[in-house]
Amino acid sequence: MCAARIEPRTLKGFRDYLPETMIVREQLIDTARRVFRSYGYAPIDTPAMEYLDILSGKGGEETDKQLYRFQDHGGRWVGLRFDLTVPLARFAAQHIGQLGTPLKRYHIATVWRGENTQRGRYREFMQCDFDIIGTRNIAADIEIALVIHDLLAALGLSEFTIRLNNRQVLNGFLELLGLADRSAAVLRALDKLAKVGRQQVVAEMTQTAGASPQQAEQILSLGEISGDNHQVLAQAAALLRENRQGLAGIEQLQQMILALSAAGVPQQRVRVDLSIARGLDYYTGTVYETYLDELPGIGSVCSGGRYDNLAELFTDLQLPGVGASLGLDRLLAAMEELGKVQKVSATAPVFIAFFDSQRLPDYLRLAATLRAAGIGAEVYPEPKKLGQQLKYADRRGFRVALIIGEDEFRSNRCLIKDLQQAVQHDVSLDPEAQQVIATVSQILSSGRT
């Protein structure tokens, strides 16, 4: 009587998250939230699915290809959100009157992209976006960089580099070269400089982007400028001659560099890189990319930029903005590879053995008392042998185990076992469990892992 089984499986690029992974993920999310809120950002959420015309045509041709699209049951063309920025544009156009500007929001949610998978590249993944809407002031651009910095630092990463550029520098230079109309293709080629080298960039610029060999060389002479940040900017300024747009971009980068350093961001973590452009079409000013120094191959873990007219397709209101997006799943993959995630599968620190089968109510009451005192506690769900229960507690990474059997109940005592130090305390057990709470708290605060 064996019915045909359906093979359990998941779609390409879509994954299950086991507790071990999920605990770490939630920790990352908690940390991100804390940093966002510390700068005054407020959370929002938007639907996973939107009308297709809201989503399509906003990020360029390639993003349209990767957009999940289909007809819903009512025959409407809809799509799953590709990022959180386009939904933000729609959101802002719709609600900015109510919310007022500047609007500082964060948005932690899943997005979907139908592209080929690879390590750190999934079809369903989570982004943590933070943006400031409603101001053109460079202070906002600076703050975004500060948030990126604090975010990664708070996640325990110290070896990273925030790479900065400004689309105005690039656009100004292309204007100077008479290539303004081909900027998208040219910049896409330039963006690959670090990865494929100058020869291939020149090839792509001349063959597919429509630039002359001389123009390609000139663009590279800008993108290849090296040295410390101030030297890079000075040389770029020279190349830009009198171009107003380009010089405005340089000026903005200059201000950012100075402000970031004044705000305490270590010099080596910020690098002006005039070759980064970013593929998304909607950027107009500052662009950010953040690489882990130990794992550059995994790509940028936090990127973004300024977009001064993103909402123009939805409203006549001028809604300039700047923001960035932390790729939570990519970062997690990277941290795993770097061995920076500690594996824990217990979420509560205290384990209460279900020892005396007649005393379940007492165990439950003790657990409730501990929780009321802010200490997470788990009662084992069956009165198994003590050795097995302790083995479970040990494997799951509990910090302390409480053992109370018949003898202890009779004498109102409780054995508190420190599972890491392998020491056992014998304390009195009163209805408020004061001794127990005190001892457990002491153990918990002593040996933070």
Added chain:
RNA sequence: GUGGCUGUAGCUCAAGUGGUUAGAGCACCAGACUGUGGAUCUGGGUGUUGGGGGUUCGAGUCCCCUCAGCCACCCCA
């Protein structure tokens, strides 16, 4: 989306040119141990060899399709 590599137990890997009943370590489960975890000992294989089809007397092994993972391109978090 294009091209390539890979796919055996929860994990890491075995199984000469196709040949009986697919093995090992670790992990896991049970017991030794109805009151004390990491140790030891004993017992247990937990698998439709990713899935489907084909060739063959016989397929983990060869062929085709498919699914998934990885790598490069593309793009990007």
